[in-house]
Amino acid sequence: EGFLVFAPEHPLVRDHLTRLSRGEALPAQVRNAADGAAEALYGLGSALMQDTSSDLSEVYLHLALYLRPDFDIARSLLAGAHESRKRWQDAIDAYGKIDRASPLYMNARIQTALALDRLERDTEAVAMLRRLARDKPDRIDPLVAIGDIYRAKENYAEAVIYYERAIALSGTPADRDWTLYYARGICFERLGEWDKAESDLKLALKLSDDHPLVLNYLGYSWIEQHRRLDEALAMIEKAVERRPNDGFIVDSLGWARYRLGEYALAVKYLERAVELQPDDPTINEHLGDALWKVGRRIEARFQWNHALAMNPEEKRVKLLRAKLEYGLEAAESAEREEAAADAVGL
Incomplete structure (x- = not known):
């Protein structure tokens, strides 16, 4: 039972404890x-x-399965190795060989659905997870997985529905539930329902004991709203201390400095963020903005062009093009005027 402190939902441990509670003997290992x-x-x-440069781990796992074809934990690990190398169909094939009676079956079906989603077969993935949720109405895992798929597709309203069903099943908020409130909070924020988002994110922060992801998201959201800047900055600095090599979190610290008008310091952090996460359009745009503010305008335009080539969110495309054509201040001024006109229905 002590193992559950570290892995509270481990299916094999849960299965063994259930068998013991019924007075059954455990199967021989x-x-x-x-x-x-x-x-x-x-x-x-x-x-x-951990050695992703070699397939040697897969060789050993195949040999293990040759000797013991019903070795489901080895098969799950093999599927996970395929996932780490983005061989999604191989992962699906491996998970598909796990027996329905196995304690690992549900996890295998969920991972299969997530792999299908990676292959852009999201309709099939969601249908599989819905069947699983109907078959196991007391489990939150399939509901969370559906929510995650919808959130990744930016269908935040649909994602909220499934996160709320999972939260209702989970009962009184416990420490392990922080990811549910964090995920729903992100969806509410993206839907523009900030009061609900802030409530969820604060609860997630409490339940997670100040997890860096929550510190970063809540702090960044406050910075974007020009609210509680000192508190937000302290939160993001704490997140960076805990995850100094996370490009998204370092970006948040750079953007906080930008919002505070500390442009030279912002450039320092944002250049580091781009080094850590070079393929993110938002981080590249942020660096471009900071470079513009310190007079490095050729470099700023390079970063904006780079961000535009990375398929940013549609709402950012127009602003990036305006920055490239007219410069930062003129583009932001036009954006504010357009937002004001939309607000009064002009």
């Missing part, structure tokens, strides 16, 4: 010499998983 060899090969494969 090693039934014969072949099983023992499979265990050893699995251990080697698991140890080598």
